[in-house]
Amino acid sequence: QQQVKQSPQSLIVQKGGISIINCAYENTAFDYFPWYQQFPGKGPALLIAIRPDVSEKKEGRFTISFNKSAKQFSLHIMDSQPGDSATYFCAASIVNIGGATNKLIFGTGTLLAVQP
């Protein structure tokens, strides 16, 4: 129930294309869903996050789509660039329950390669 399932494991996209990464969860208590970007040798960096009261959030070229009934959320990277090549992790946590620690449960990661 604590798992977050992420797909695909790897993704190759042409420059200018759309990259789509999907995640699914089981625990309906999750109420915070961030996406992190990680470059080799670096720590994960927060890209964008969403709460379940909205179905979509957009920041620049990055968009999260959230489907509460299906317990799924996805990251869309528009106009993908070679500089976007990195590993992307979805995550989920519980915020609004007494005693919640906001610890992140991560998906298994997606290695994105954007070809020039």
Added chain:
Amino acid sequence: GAGVSQSPSNKVTEKGKDVELRCDPISGHTALYWYRQSLGQGLEFLIYFQGNSAPDKSGLPSDRFSAERTGGSVSTLTIQRTQQEDSAVYLCASSRGGTGVTHEQYFGPGTRLTVT
């Protein structure tokens, strides 16, 4: 301002030795998290601090692992009698903290631990 810093960046130790990993969170961040990133297990939560207290230690894999935080700032993760399966990147994250509120977690660069 300064981000989360961790030291050492790399640590090679012999099986059976003890190691200490250090995390300096962002100034003013009351919440501090330790995570572990390994090929086999992905990114997994270890322990959460709010101030100097650790209300959630549920991710520590064995009693060989312990952590403390002093002065509401620096944290040390100690692994006693290291085993080869402890080899991983140990990541520290901090956030402004508080329950019921979503605060972004900012990650440090990690300490790569190799147990030979």
